[in-house]
Amino acid sequence: MKKTLSLLIALVMVLSCFAFASTASAEERVMGGTVTGAMNVDVNTYASWRIRSQQEKTALSPVYETLMRFDAEGNLQPYLAESLTADQANLTYTVKLRDGITFSDGSKLDGDALLWNFENFKENSQTSATHFGSVDHFEKTDDLTVVIHLKEWNTQIPFSLNSVAGLMYSKKAFDENGYDWCLEHAVGTGPYVMTEYISDDHKTYEKNPTYWNAEAEPATFDKITLKIIADTMSAQAALLSKEIDFYLGSDNQMKDTLQSMGYNLYHNKMWYTIYFLIFGSAVEGSPLADVKVRQAIAYAIDSDAISKNLDYGMSFVSNQYAVEGTPFYSSEVKGYEYNVEKAKQLLAEAGYPDGFSTKISVGVDQRLDRYMVALQGYLQKVGITVELDYQETAIWTSKGIYETDEGMILAGHGFGANLVNQAVNNFSKRAISGVGMLKNSKLHPDDLDAALMAALSAADNDIMLENMHEAERLIIDEYCLGYPVVMGYGGEIITQPDIIDSGFFADFNEMHTWTNLYRVK
Numbered sequence: 001m002k003k004t005l006s007l008l009i010a011l012v013m014v015l016s017c018f019a020f021a022s023t024a025s026a027e028e029r030v031m032g033g034t035v036t037g038a039m040n041v042d043v044n045t046y047a048s049w050r051i052r053s054q055q056e057k058t059a060l061s062p063v064y065e066t067l068m069r070f071d072a073e074g075n076l077q078p079y080l081a082e083s084l085t086a087d088q089a090n091l092t093y094t095v096k097l098r099d100g101i102t103f104s105d106g107s108k109l110d111g112d113a114l115l116w117n118f119e120n121f122k123e124n125s126q127t128s129a130t131h132f133g134s135v136d137h138f139e140k141t142d143d144l145t146v147v148i149h150l151k152e153w154n155t156q157i158p159f160s161l162n163s164v165a166g167l168m169y170s171k172k173a174f175d176e177n178g179y180d181w182c183l184e185h186a187v188g189t190g191p192y193v194m195t196e197y198i199s200d201d202h203k204t205y206e207k208n209p210t211y212w213n214a215e216a217e218p219a220t221f222d223k224i225t226l227k228i229i230a231d232t233m234s235a236q237a238a239l240l241s242k243e244i245d246f247y248l249g250s251d252n253q254m255k256d257t258l259q260s261m262g263y264n265l266y267h268n269k270m271w272y273t274i275y276f277l278i279f280g281s282a283v284e285g286s287p288l289a290d291v292k293v294r295q296a297i298a299y300a301i302d303s304d305a306i307s308k309n310l311d312y313g314m315s316f317v318s319n320q321y322a323v324e325g326t327p328f329y330s331s332e333v334k335g336y337e338y339n340v341e342k343a344k345q346l347l348a349e350a351g352y353p354d355g356f357s358t359k360i361s362v363g364v365d366q367r368l369d370r371y372m373v374a375l376q377g378y379l380q381k382v383g384i385t386v387e388l389d390y391q392e393t394a395i396w397t398s399k400g401i402y403e404t405d406e407g408m409i410l411a412g413h414g415f416g417a418n419l420v421n422q423a424v425n426n427f428s429k430r431a432i433s434g435v436g437m438l439k440n441s442k443l444h445p446d447d448l449d450a451a452l453m454a455a456l457s458a459a460d461n462d463i464m465l466e467n468m469h470e471a472e473r474l475i476i477d478e479y480c481l482g483y484p485v486v487m488g489y490g491g492e493i494i495t496q497p498d499i500i501d502s503g504f505f506a507d508f509n510e511m512h513t514w515t516n517l518y519r520v521k
Contacts (some may be wrong), residue, residue, distance in 0.1 A: 030519040031220060035499070038227040038235055040249025042200050046186040048167035049117075049125045054414065054491045057164075058248055059226055061511040062192035062205045063104070067095060067166035068158055070270065070508035076158055076417075080109065080168060080189065082144075084158060088459060091136075091150040093157050099144060101212045104193045107172035115140045116171045118148070121164075124179075130418075130425045131156075131165035134456070153457040155464050159417045163510050191219045191515060202227045220518040239263065239496065245519075246495040251367075252314040255494055263494050266501040270508040271416040271490025272323050275315075275371060277301075277360070278409045278482040279443070287356045288408070294480040296346035297408075298336035300382045301375060305338075307486050310370045315486040320472045321423065323487060327461075328419045330469035334477050343382045355383025359407035364390045368410055371485055375410070414490040416510075420455050420468055427475055428452040443481055448474040 043056040048064050051057060069079035078084055080101060085094040101109040115138055122132045134154040139147045148157065160166065170187040177185070186194050189212060192205040205224040227244065229235040232251050238244045239258060250258075259265045277297070279288045287293045303317045319335025322328040347355060360375060362368050369390075376386040389407070415422045424430055429449045451471040458464035475481050493505050504517035 028520045029220060030521060031218075032222050033519070034223040034225060035221045035246075035517065035519070036225045036227065036244050037246040037248070037493075038229040038238065038244045039247070040228075040230050040232070040235070042228045045183050046194075046197075047182045048164070048169040048186070048188065049121045050183065051164050051167065052126060055248065057510050058491070058505075058512060059203060060186055060188075061190070062224055062514050063186040063190045063194055064167045064169075064188035064511060065190050066162050066509070066511055067168070068162040070162065070417075072503060072507070074269070074508045076162060080166075081161070084161065086158075088153055091153055093148040093150075094141075095146050095148065095161070097144040101189055102210060103168075103170040103172070103187055103189055104208050104210065105170050105173055105187055106210065107170050109168055109189060111140045111143050111145055113168065113171040114146045116174070117168050118146060118165075120169075120174075125164065127164060129430065130421050131160035131163065133424075133430065153459070155458050155461070156418060156421045156456065160421065163418060167511070191216065192224060200228050217515040219515050221514075224514065239494070242496065245499045246493050246517075248491065248493045250492070250494050252310075252312045255314055255492065256312040258494050262497050264497060264499065264501070265492060265494050266504075266506040267489035267492040268416075268505060268507070268509075271414050271510060273412050273414050273488040273490050274318075274321065275368065275410065275412045275485045275488065276321075276482045277375065277485055278411060279480070286406075287350070287352055287358070290350045291480055292346040292350040293352065294483075295336065296343040296350070296382065297379065297384070298480055298483040299339045299343040299346065300384070301336075301378050301483060301485065302338040303484075303486055306371065306374055310374060311486065311488075315488045318484055318487045320476050321482075321484060322419060322468075322472055326419075327465050328468055328472070330472045332469065333472050336476075336480075336483065340381060347382060347384075352383075355385065357385040357387070359387035359389050360410055361389040361391055361407065362410045364392060368412065371410060375485070410485070412488075416490060417508075420452075420464065423468070423471060423475075424452045424456050427471070427481060443479060445474065445479055448479065448481075 039055045039059065041055050043059050045051065045056065046060065051060060065080055067079060067081040068076055068084065071077050080098060081095050082098045083096045087094070095114065097109060097111070097114060103109060118138045122128050122135060134150050134152050136149045136151045139149060141147055168189055169182065173185070173187040174182050191208050191211045193208045194203060195206050196204040203226045207219050207222055229238060232254050235247045235250060236254050236258065239247060255265055279294045307313065307315045307317055318324060320330065320333040322330070347353065360372060362372055372388050376388055379386050413422070427448060429444045432444060448471060451467045451474060455464045455467035455471060458467060491505065495501065498520050500518055500520055502516045504512050504514060507513060
């Protein structure tokens, strides 16, 4: 039996937002002019199917739009798509496009373009396994419709179409210019067009004169400039001098300082970041192969102190691979409170009363040194000597995070409405052949894999959540595959007092709505 999207997607995550509420009316908006923002790192690609990082999503969201979009209440709705119809019995999702959508190069978003985007993403995206791992093939059925045929039922496809798998790139631009050209040129359906970019310096966007959506809120600014300012002190100075209007990538001390001075801090309502200490090298003969050792490490870490003292209260603590207040969070997970004596007891029971030596690896670009040093100190208190291994970005992204064969790794990644996809990618047996955090781990328990795959293929959301809750318990309590050091917000921007976010960054979507960012008088 077919189900419409509204019946299928009962999962609505309306989370708290600590952004300053706007009291400005539409009449107070300053229309036109330029808004100048900055980010701490530049993008690695301009092709929609290669987008991964928060910076890339922010920098390219003026240009690209998704098939699905969360509304202001957190309900997932069709956007570039007119409808999305699920047919579980036949293992299909049918995507029908709105008529009249055009790319900035004048070409149409039609069935041919949609089919090409899906096939290209499945073949060439780094996150293809996460979003389209259950897809068998795609079929164009008319000028505006493509059917997604699955190998097995997947409840997460609608959420993937709100994410990078739902971004649309001009097929005409690809056909005329080729793959490599597209990696350096963004051609989408969005309200702005990128007119200039200089790597590691700035990007400029201007209003798309042929923007298809006449019903949308008009773009407030005529021009957007995004600079790259890697150093947070320089970024803070730029904000104080009003050289820039907002900044993405500030550290917690900077946020704390500027917020106390009246600057606005906004974070996304759906997306979070987990900083996870992963026991990935639990090979035979390693102390980490013993679950008691892994649990001892978890008990030895004071996450509350890390959040309060190192993150200025800007992060928060969760006892599991989910955020409290969301449907994925399980009240049955016990987790590990800070308990040095319990940690020492477990180490003694495991045969390591005097501790042992190990290492923690991290990518230097993740800027997690404060956590690394804290973890080293906490583990030293229970007799575990830790070497801190900082890996260069190229090594870390291509090998380090996936092929660590000694010690632990510290990694951060974002998740939100796609949490089941993330968990499958990182903790199921699929991780072995994919790019998940536990790719080369020897720890892929059968019962955890079964729970995750049951969540992925569930007939309804209740069954999905029941299995995901069991997976949470197995990941943390039963096997202690990793320890959630702290949680952060998936993305935050700090803005000038006169720059208001009414649903630009502070909404439920990964790709941001630039028409909801404006200046007030």
